[in-house]
Amino acid sequence: MQVRVADDIRLKIETGVYQPGDQLPTLDDLAADNLVSLAVARKAIDLLRQQGLVITLQGKGTFVRKRPTARRHGIDRYAKSRWRAGRAILTAEAEAQGHNAGQLMRELAETPAPVIVAERFKIAPGTPVWVRRRTTLVDDRPNQLADSYFELSVVRGTKIQEEDTGPGGSYARLEEAGHELDEITEEWSVRMPTGPESAALRLPAGTPVVDLTRTTYDTDGRPVEVMLAVIAGDMVQMAYRFKIPD
Amino acid sequence: MQVRVADDIRLKIETGVYQPGDQLPTLDDLAADNLVSLAVARKAIDLLRQQGLVITLQGKGTFVRKRPTARRHGIDRYAKSRWRAGRAILTAEAEAQGHNAGQLMRELAETPAPVIVAERFKIAPGTPVWVRRRTTLVDDRPNQLADSYFELSVVRGTKIQEEDTGPGGSYARLEEAGHELDEITEEWSVRMPTGPESAALRLPAGTPVVDLTRTTYDTDGRPVEVMLAVIAGDMVQMAYRFKIPD
DNA sequence: TAGTGGTCTAGACCACTAG
DNA sequence: TAGTGGTCTAGACCACTAT
Missing domain, CATH: 1.10.10.10 (Winged helix-like DNA-binding domain superfamily/Winged helix DNA-binding domain)
Structure with a gap:
């Protein structure tokens, strides 16, 4: 029945x-x-x-339920011209799509590297690294729990250790520190949220989340940032365009 | 309680x-x-x-629950060398990861183009197109409902209209028909499955699905295949690597 | 046949919203 | 205060699995 x-x-x-x-x-x-x-x-x-x-x-x-309009993530959001012009990735992309964006800093600290981060930096798990934990907001709704990790030697003395990273954000600061950015890998999977995630992202029941791991490499092939994000599944659409490899 | x-x-x-x-x-x-x-x-x-x-x-x-080991999808699965050597994308990637792959043909027919397909082919919705609807299997479990659409003028007289497309699959046949393949776009979003999808993919309760739209372009920039897939969320992990755009 | 999870009933009481 | 969804009890019966 x-x-x-x-x-x-x-x-x-x-x-x-x-x-x-x-x-x-x-x-x-x-x-x-x-x-x-x-x-x-x-x-x-x-x-x-x-x-x-x-x-x-x-x-x-x-x-x-009213389906929220999904926010579209394309690789263009990483365009150098944007953050070199002093615009943050997050806000530039949101505004281009008619949304307003914001973020709340949850934590800014030294922390032992989680396994998944250590693997990508090719360091031992537990090695101290710098983390910026933010909750990003779109149209005043939390849509992403994003934790960015950096090696200490890379961020020491930069504004990446401060709440306000300045114009262009972390990417701009990494370049100033001598790391010209070159490539990004994005890996993701999908699952149902845990209780705390559900609460933090204010997810309606029956909303999945996307687990995203983004690694940014400089022109030497060195990983300079690893971001772990949990994204509200009802607000995200991803787009990629690539050449067919040989 | x-x-x-x-x-x-x-x-x-x-x-x-x-x-x-x-x-x-x-x-x-x-x-x-x-x-x-x-x-x-x-x-x-x-x-x-x-x-x-x-x-x-x-x-x-x-x-x-035993978490099924997620199958990883990277852009290398589209490598030309693979299908030019007569291997199907699906099986080559699965085997490389120690899984066995298979597929069931659900439908092979002329059909009116759905809106999302028509948009990408830049034709009017409802225009007749060719569709191959398959259920793909990994380790004998259905993991994907994949519908590939082609314009009639492109596939007429090719094995894409037959159940067995021959060595290298549809991609190889498209090249033989004079379309050298060049670029792919992948767009996706996440949601909970409908009842029929849940049954067809034998999804346990609480398993989301990924909606994937893949468009393949030839060297003239012409879209030659649009694939709409619904993928079991507990069996998928996607990976992309790209240069940071200027 | 015994043991398991699945569905359903009938009703009590709680928590939150709105006028 | 009336109306709404949320939690909980106690118990009946069904459907499927194993022995």
């Missing part, structure tokens, strides 16, 4: 009987209308919630 | 008290041990299931 009730509602959403933002019948009504118990009506709504179709608000009701 | 019970079990999984593959206490036992009702014990297990930590098998029990 719970599946039948859920399918019934899903159909009404897909055919536009219920529009995004509309309030659905209350659980009591759903139970009564479908001649099922309250628990079954609730279970049906749970299913739809897990599929990201509806959102429930205690004390208010159940609503058809 | 359900959260407390779930956290309790999660901790035991994370600390290795319960190992992957181990059977958890039965719902009845969990209820009794934690002094809660059966429904609450079940709810706790539901939470863990949605986070992909455990798997439930009716009649057998609840087990700590």
Whole structure:
């Protein structure tokens, strides 16, 4: 029954009987209308919630979810011309797409290198490194938990150790420190969020996250930044363009 | 309570008290041990299931989930040398990672172009195009629903219209037809699966999917293939490497 | 047949929202 | 205060697995 009730509602959403933002019948009504118990009506709504179709608000009701417009990430966001002109990657890209961007610093400290970071820097796990943990915001909603790691010898004495890295951000500071940036690797996978992530990113139930590891290399092939990010899955779209290798 | 019970079990999984593959206490036992009702014990297990930590098998029990080893997708999988040597992209990459690969043809037909395909071919939506719908298998588990679209004028008279495209697959046939392949764009986003997708990919509860749109261009900049794929999120890891643009 | 998870009922009480 | 969703109990019955 719970599946039948859920399918019934899903159909009404897909055919536009219920529009995004509309309030659905209350659980009591759903139970009564479908001649099922309250628990079954609730279970049906749970299913739809897990599929990201509806959102429930205690004390208010159940609503058809509005899909946030995904923010598109292309490799152009790393264009040298942008940060050399003093613009931060984050804000430049967001603004180009009509969003406003911001960030909150969560931590700025020396920390033992996590395994995944150590592998990329080719150092021993636990070696002290510098980390900048930020929560990035798009249109005032948190959308990314981004932790950037740097080797101490690289950032010592630079503004990368300060909250405000200055015009052009960390990339610009790395160049000033003698590391001309050259290549980036991005690796990602997908999963469901943990409880704390779900809370920090204010994710509705049924929203996956993207785990992104970005490594930036200088022209000597040396990794100079490793960023580990957890991105809200409902707000992201990635795009890559590349030549077919030989 | 359900959260407390779930956290309790999660901790035991994370600390290795319960190992992957181990059977958890039965719902009845969990209820009794934690002094809660059966429904609450079940709810706790539901939470863990949605986070992909455990798997439930009716009649057998609840087990700590073994994470399938993700298959890694890098841009090298498109290397010309591979398919020019008669190897299919799919099998070459899987074998390199110690998996076996296969595919099932779901449909091979002329069809009206979906909007997203038409956009990339720069033709009117609904224009007839050729489609190859396959389900790809890795280690005998379905992992991808992949639909490749081609313009009719490009594939007419080629083996792309047959089930077996011959050595090197569609890419090799496109080259024989005079389209030297040059660039690829990959665009993706993440979401929870629909019911049919969940069934077709045999996804455990709490597993997201990746929507991938791949467009292949020839040296004239003409799009010659558009592939729409829905990939099981628990089996995929993507990797890209690129030069920082100017 | 015994043991497991899956679905459903009927009802109590709590937490939050809005007028 | 009335209305909404959230949590919990107690218990019935079903579906599947193993012996």
